[in-house]
Amino acid sequence: MKAVVWHGKRDVRVDEVPDPVLQQPNDAIIRVTSSGLCGSDLHLYEVLGPFMSEGDILGHEPMGVVEEVGPEAGELRPGDRVVIPFNISCGRCFMCTLGLQSQCETTQVREYGKGGALFGYTRLYGQVPGGQAEYLRVPQAQYGPIKVPEGPPDDRFVYLSDVLPTAWQAVEYAQVPPGGTLLVLGLGPIGQMAARIALHRDAGRVLAVDLVPERLAYARESGVEALDLKQHDDVVDLIRQLTGGRGADSVIDAVGMEAHGSGPAKVAQSAVGLLPDPAARKLMETAGVDRLAALEIAIGAVRRGGTISLSGVYGGMLDPLPMMVLFDKQIQVRMGQANVHRWVADLLPLLTGDDDPLGVDGFATHHLPLGDAPAAYEMFQQKTDGAIKILLRP
Ligand SMILES: [Zn+2]
Ligand SMILES: [Zn+2]
Incomplete structure (x- = not known):
């Protein structure tokens, strides 16, 4: 598959990499249909290089369609339309039950004394391959993926991954x-x-x-x-x-x-x-x-x-x-890092009606193919061409 891969400071490329596969019984694989470029991706692009490894796949704001599920992926089924929260959380530990999903004790990266693991975000947060790619392995799939209805365009829901919560x-x-x-x-x-x-x-x-x-x-x-x-x-x-x-x-x-x-x-x-x-x-x-x-x-x-x-x-x-x-x-x-799932019940009703009260449909200033990611990173960092929010389309 194609994925946005970190090679060094200000050097991201779209490479051909192996497709992800199920590794744990509670994993799922999704086909990514939209993936946000985030201000915090620029930290990796610029200053957090010492905590990256060449070959790391970037991105933590994806949504898409479930392709494959492990036997312990709960209610999730192939074909479900889902948004993937940027933090990986289990939904049943002490922290998750307090609504502090970003501190999930199942996925905490104890080696570095950090909170819950994140997609596409350095060794400090678990070095989990990210979602600026054609496919994504989703750990803790019994809890993480947020099911969203068919119909409206991806722009309506994709920000549930990070921006909205x-x-x-x-x-x-x-x-x-x-x-x-x-x-x-x-x-x-x-x-x-x-x-x-x-x-x-x-x-x-x-x-x-x-x-x-x-x-x-x-x-x-x-x-x-x-x-x-x-x-x-x-x-x-x-x-x-x-x-x-x-x-x-x-x-x-x-x-x-x-x-x-x-x-x-x-x-x-x-x-x-x-x-x-x-x-x-x-x-x-x-x-x-x-x-x-x-x-x-x-x-x-x-x-x-x-x-x-x-x-x-x-x-x-x-x-x-x-x-x-x-x-x-x-x-x-x-x-603190957003506890994504804690706010989903507040946010979803604002996204499923026709009135779009938060104006998410027109929020992105740019939609670009995944292959344009290197230029998109540069444009976003330089804040050129009026770039405020960029969505990549694998
Ligand atoms: Zn983000
Ligand atoms: Zn947890």
């Missing part, structure tokens, strides 16, 4: 009071979707900050008050002015690590805490909104007693947090 959890954790104000930092796919979800739920107002014109315009179409970072020196002051001097009730930091654009292995090492290094900060600043600046804005712009919800991937050993400010302002901070 990640954005939903970000909004949930942000605890926006009814009618309250949410500030979203970063208008990549997660920031865009979190803003839409917050407006669909009961946020009174959603402010957002980014510096890419297409992203700002895209957010404004959904009723977000999108602010251009390039036009405002002091974002914290601006947010306070816009919120009666208090600050936003809640802030979602959706600035991904992909914001940096360049950085050697040092960043990756600090990414897993092996080498806390203030120099890493400098390296992450090239694209303007870096991870730490975003956190500083969040802490400054949230009102006293408000909540900061961190989404996207936090990889670094950061400079010491301003604990005094966090304590004095009584700020609540919540974060």
Whole structure:
């Protein structure tokens, strides 16, 4: 089959590789029909190279059709249309029963002290072959795959793999009071979707900050008050002015690590805490909104007693947090990898009607054949051609 294969820093190729086969009784094989390209794929493309091996298959946002099931794959049957969550979870361990599927104790990668395994995401998360491929082996198939109805196009459902549950959890954790104000930092796919979800739920107002014109315009179409970072020196002051001097009730930091654009292995090492290094900060600043600046804005712009919800991937050993400010302002901070299955019951009803309240049908800016993956990675990283969300079609 064809698959998107990692060969080195900024070197992904579409290679011919062996088809996956059932390995465990609770495995399934799916034929992939759509597969998202995610901001966190760019971490692998750029800085997490030391934790990749040449030949690793990328991708963790796939959907498709079940081809084959093992004898212990539960209710799943060949022909079922399914979306595959990016985290691999068993559904019956202590963590899964608490709704913390991203911490699944059956798939935790204990060798590296990490949570549940992920598709297509480095040795740290189990080195499981990913879904930017024609076929995918799905472990824990008795629980993982989300069955979706026939009819609507893949675009309607594919974001259940990552974007929708990640954005939903970000909004949930942000605890926006009814009618309250949410500030979203970063208008990549997660920031865009979190803003839409917050407006669909009961946020009174959603402010957002980014510096890419297409992203700002895209957010404004959904009723977000999108602010251009390039036009405002002091974002914290601006947010306070816009919120009666208090600050936003809640802030979602959706600035991904992909914001940096360049950085050697040092960043990756600090990414897993092996080498806390203030120099890493400098390296992450090239694209303007870096991870730490975003956190500083969040802490400054949230009102006293408000909540900061961190989404996207936090990889670094950061400079010491301003604990005094966090304590004095009584700020609540919540974060973590999305527990995909926990939010499916909330999300599916929003996808199965005709009204498409979250606008998923038109969410992707690009649909490209799998063979164009190398160009797609480059376009997404450079944010050229208005690329906000790219779906690959094997
Ligand atoms: Zn993703
Ligand atoms: Zn589990």
